[in-house]
Structures are given as structure tokens and as C-alpha cells.
Amino acid sequence: MTTRRRPGRSMVRGLGLLLLGIALTGSGEAQTPPIRGGTLRIGWIPDAKTLDPHFSVQFSERYALYLIFNTLVGLDKGFNVVPELARAWQVSPDGKRVTFQLQRGVKFHDGTDFTAEVVKWNIDRILDPQTKSPQRSQLEPAVAAVTVVDPSTVAFELKKPFAPLLAALAERPGFIVSPAAVKQSGPDFGRRPVGTGPFRFVEWVADSQVTLERFPDYWDRGKPYLDKVIFRVVPDPTVRLTMVRTGEVDITTDLDTKDVPTLQADPSLRISEMRPAARWTALQWHVDEPPFNSKALRQAIALAIDRNELKDVLLGGFGEPARGPVVPGLWWFDPNLKGFGHDVEAARKKLTEAGYPNGFRHKFVVENTPQWIRQAELLQGQLQKINVTMDLEAVNTADAYALIVQRKTNWTHTRWTQRADPAGLLSILFQSKGFANSTGYSNRRVDELLDRAATIYEPERRKPLYHEAERIITDDVPYVFLNYTAEFAVMSRKVQNWGWIPDLIPRFRELWLER
Known part of the structure; x- marks a missing residue:
């Protein structure tokens, strides 16, 4: 049994991920070549506790996690599992072994290498009862062990066939952190995260903002387009909305629907609805x-x-x-x-x-x-x-x-x-x-x-x-x-290439700003 990425193809022969009739309206897909540079300012929900994905439980934390880190596999806008740090994978005929071929030449923000040993270390960290990771319960019932085949190949040995594995590895259990940074920072890693993602962590000012900057050695060459991303912590959704209107932030989600008709009539803004x-x-x-x-x-x-x-x-x-x-x-x-x-x-x-x-x-x-x-x-x-x-x-x-x-x-x-x-x-x-x-x-x-x-x-x-x-x-x-x-997002018209994914976690990594 084999699963590979093919555009528009469901994952039925693999782990059975299939979505019916998803329409992403008002997505603002880019029609012109991306412009590089600029700072994206995001109006953010104020409940983040940690940026260590292995301990994350808050919804809003994932907004930043998908910029700082990569997952082993990803999701596209149709909710299909697609390659990310794993470029391909195969499921054994008995469904009890999933083998991943990894991207080569990937570096963490601290300069250390991403390898099969790193994947094993991450999954072992989650599975270790002493870690007390909330992600453990998503993997432990099925994952018996992770085996390093060679530096760029890793195998998940399963206790039983487990269809949800790939989808789980596209979210919190699949985020890959730097082992060296975890060992160096200890319990403070959640405030000083290090990943392989398109943006590296700069600072977290409590109750104010999180700042990220472009990682120049990002493995997906040519990306990201933005120089910097700033999450502005704004508890009141009405204030977040006002800040978009006044240009203090460029985009926010989690709108109150009573405001949507007025926003739709504002020519300076773009509204996107998830349908x-x-x-x-x-x-x-x-x-x-x-x-x-x-x-x-x-x-x-x-x-x-x-x-x-x-x-x-x-x-x-x-x-x-x-x-x-x-x-x-x-x-x-x-x-x-x-x-x-x-x-x-x-x-x-x-x-x-x-x-x-x-x-x-x-x-x-x-x-x-x-x-x-x-x-x-x-x-x-x-x-x-x-x-x-x-x-x-x-x-x-x-x-x-x-x-x-x-x-x-x-x-x-x-x-x-x-x-x-x-x-x-x-x-x-x-x-x-x-x-x-x-x-x-x-x-x-x-x-x-x-x-x-x-x-x-x-x-x-x-x-x-x-x-x-x-x-x-x-x-x-x-x-x-x-x-x-x-569900709605509102943004300045200079924000380009926006699109929903049905888990409602914005993937800001693909955005760029029109000048």
C-alpha cells in the first residue's frame, strides 16, 4: 500500500483522507508574482501559554507554531495530506508500518541538521510518559516504535493498522522541534522555540506581542516572502477589527458575524468566509x-x-x-x-x-x-x-x-x-x-x-x-x-495569497504584501 502526493487525488489508497465539496470563498488567491519583503501584523487571540508544540493545547498557539515549525506531513486547502518534512511515504500491505523518506538539507534555526534521528527523538519525547505531553494519547495507542532506516528514512512501527496516523502528523504530534534547543533551554523551550519553519522566533512580550523573522536558510527555497510577522495580542475582537480598519494590523480572524455586512461594504478591506x-x-x-x-x-x-x-x-x-x-x-x-x-x-x-x-x-x-x-x-x-x-x-x-x-x-x-x-x-x-x-x-x-x-x-x-x-x-x-x-477573516487588500484550510488554523507562511 503506497501513498504519494498527486494533485487532486484523494488519500483513499493510503490513510483514507477525503473531503467533500469544500469551497473556500473570498480567498484572495494571488494572480501575480509574489512581492518579497514587508511585515505582516496579525491581530491575535490572547490565550497562548507555550510555543512548544508537544505541550500545546490552546487553539491560538497553532497560529505561530505553523510559522516556526514544520510538521512531518502537511495539509492542503482541500484537507488532503501532502508532503512537508517527509517528501514521500509508503504504508506496508498489513498496514502496520509507515516508512517516510525525508527532505534532505533541512536545517533548524540553531544550525543543527534535521535527520531521521531527529524524527525518532521527537516522537520518543512525545511517547515518553515522563514528558507528560498532551499529544501522547494521539500516538501511544498505535505507535510501537520509530526506527531509523538511514539518515533520511524513518519508519513508524505500529501496534495495529492506524488510519489516523498521517493526519495526526500534520498537526501537533507531527511538529518537529530542535533536540539541541530543547536540551539547552529545558522548560523554557516553550518561550524560546526553535524549529525548521519559514520564520524563526525573535521575542515574546507577555500580553503584548510575538515577533518572528524570516529564516534565510529555509529549506523550501524562495520562501517565505515576508521579512517579519508580528502577532499583536488583542483580547477584544471589536478592538482587533478596529485595528484592521485603521491599518494597525493587516489581518485578523474570529470575527463577530454582526460586523460582516459593514466590512463587506468597505472597499479597503477583503472578507474571506470558510464554506x-x-x-x-x-x-x-x-x-x-x-x-x-x-x-x-x-x-x-x-x-x-x-x-x-x-x-x-x-x-x-x-x-x-x-x-x-x-x-x-x-x-x-x-x-x-x-x-x-x-x-x-x-x-x-x-x-x-x-x-x-x-x-x-x-x-x-x-x-x-x-x-x-x-x-x-x-x-x-x-x-x-x-x-x-x-x-x-x-x-x-x-x-x-x-x-x-x-x-x-x-x-x-x-x-x-x-x-x-x-x-x-x-x-x-x-x-x-x-x-x-x-x-x-x-x-x-x-x-x-x-x-x-x-x-x-x-x-x-x-x-x-x-x-x-x-x-x-x-x-x-x-x-x-x-x-x-x-467563519470569517478580514484583511487589508494588500494581503495576498490568503486561503482557508478546514481546520481554521491560518497558514500565514504563504502570504505576501502588495506594495
Whole structure:
């Protein structure tokens, strides 16, 4: 079994990555030769804790990671796995050995060489229990060992066939760090990262900015086009937007959809929408302890929510009501899954069944930003119709996810983007031992289905297993799925060559600035 890059070709014969109907609108693809030089200024979300990819869990950290580091394999705009530090790979007939041929002549920013030994060191670091890497759980169930074949060839020996491997190596588990720099910096490596990427780290001023500069010895000759990239930490999305309008930053993502019509009318700006939606929003809670260990209570709340109202009021009509944990457009999406509709009477009956005939009250933690507070207040009004009271408590956005991971926050909102393989999200959130399972959810049948699907390379054989798991997960309500959300980026018209990837992590490395 062999997988190689061929433009427009799916990975069905390899690890089964296939995306249906992705359209990237307003991408601003470059039509003229790139212009070199200039500084790209990015309005950034303020929750980064580390720039060591082996310890990264925050969404915004990956914005910078994809500039400082390379992954072993990459993703293109169609969500296909493509070569990066590995130029080619083959999967053995039994599916239990994946051999990678590596790029030659690659240097780290500290001048050390990228070799097969370096790949082995990186994977061994993640797999070592003493490292306590959050990426370990994505590799340990399947990777038995990494073997150096020669200086530019490395083999992953698998405990079992493992279809999600390539997709995993295109994100955090696949980022390759400098062993020499890790040994030199120790625990400070996350504040002084060294990779092979197109930009090298310059400085990180806490709560202010991260500065990167072009790496002149980058292995992908001729790139990058920019001289410098500066991430400006701006907590308030409204302020980020104002800074784009005034020219203080060149681009920002994570827009409030209420601002989109006005932005579309501004001739100095370009708006890009990701279609179809690549992220869902949801409510989550601890399902392994009272009071939300009551499935009837969780279902009552799910039934009381009017998702169409959320879409119209909060999203300006963009996006669509969510039915489950997979967005439309992915091959593992189940079009027959209906999810929870809006049924107030059924919700009241479920609330009584849960033992709350006179109503229910609980604290709800909300990020202290305008759009999340608007959502919480709208939900508050909807749930009051079945006598469920949400007592809102605001938290700093930079601390919100860390509190969820530490299980210090119970009932709250969340959102997740898709991964290039179904296991990339479904397994980390919904398997009993998933590293991002912060709800305490555990269902033996779901564990069995996800484990079995991961050992199968053919998407058509995997698909029914994922569909069954999605139906069980949705009915069990570890999350209340709200909306498949519209995602927008806004940028100065001088920003060229922008394009979405469906994981919603911008790859700024390809951009250039018109003079």
C-alpha cells in the first residue's frame, strides 16, 4: 500500500483522507508574482501559554507554531495530506508500518541538521510518559516504535493498522522541534522555540506581542516572502477589527458575524468566509458527577434550545443549526442524523423525568467577550421557558479553556474545529481516555466503534462505524451541539495569497504584501 502526493487525488489508497465539496470563498488567491519583503501584523487571540508544540493545547498557539515549525506531513486547502518534512511515504500491505523518506538539507534555526534521528527523538519525547505531553494519547495507542532506516528514512512501527496516523502528523504530534534547543533551554523551550519553519522566533512580550523573522536558510527555497510577522495580542475582537480598519494590523480572524455586512461594504478591506462551516459551537458539562450525570436533564436542556434563533440573532443568518459533532462536507458526516430539535413540551417532560418538576438552577461560566455574553443571555432566555435558570459568571478568555481542562469549570460553552481524520476530533473528545475529554464522558460502545474504525484504511468501511458513534454521542449529550458556525477573516487588500484550510488554523507562511 503506497501513498504519494498527486494533485487532486484523494488519500483513499493510503490513510483514507477525503473531503467533500469544500469551497473556500473570498480567498484572495494571488494572480501575480509574489512581492518579497514587508511585515505582516496579525491581530491575535490572547490565550497562548507555550510555543512548544508537544505541550500545546490552546487553539491560538497553532497560529505561530505553523510559522516556526514544520510538521512531518502537511495539509492542503482541500484537507488532503501532502508532503512537508517527509517528501514521500509508503504504508506496508498489513498496514502496520509507515516508512517516510525525508527532505534532505533541512536545517533548524540553531544550525543543527534535521535527520531521521531527529524524527525518532521527537516522537520518543512525545511517547515518553515522563514528558507528560498532551499529544501522547494521539500516538501511544498505535505507535510501537520509530526506527531509523538511514539518515533520511524513518519508519513508524505500529501496534495495529492506524488510519489516523498521517493526519495526526500534520498537526501537533507531527511538529518537529530542535533536540539541541530543547536540551539547552529545558522548560523554557516553550518561550524560546526553535524549529525548521519559514520564520524563526525573535521575542515574546507577555500580553503584548510575538515577533518572528524570516529564516534565510529555509529549506523550501524562495520562501517565505515576508521579512517579519508580528502577532499583536488583542483580547477584544471589536478592538482587533478596529485595528484592521485603521491599518494597525493587516489581518485578523474570529470575527463577530454582526460586523460582516459593514466590512463587506468597505472597499479597503477583503472578507474571506470558510464554506462549508468547519467549526461547531456547543454547551458542555461534567457528565460523570451530579447534577449533569442525569441524561434526562441534559436532554431537557438540549430540547429547550432554539438553534434557528441562535443562528439568526447571533450569527446574522450565517451558518446552520448543529445536529451532531461532525460538520457537513466531511466524508464521515451523517446526513441522516437529525440531532435535537426545538421542543419545549418535550423538554419540560424530560426535566420532570430528571427529578426537577419545579425547575433547575446552576452556574454557567461564560467568556467575557461580547459575542459569548450575547449567546449566554439568549440561551438564558430560552431555557427560562422551561424554568431552567442560568446564573452567569464571566471569566477571562485567556483562562477559559485552561479552567475547563482543569475541570474547575462545569457548565459552559465551547467550540471545536474539525481535523483531517475523524479520529482527530471524535477520539480526543469522546473516547473515555481522550486527552481532550473534559466532560468525563464514557460509553463502552463508542470506545469500541472509534477503536475499530481507526484500524481500517478504507473510508467507506469506516463511515458506518463513525455514523453509529455520532448517533450515540448526540443522544448521550456530553455536549449540546448548537450551531455549525460561519467563519470569517478580514484583511487589508494588500494581503495576498490568503486561503482557508478546514481546520481554521491560518497558514500565514504563504502570504505576501502588495506594495
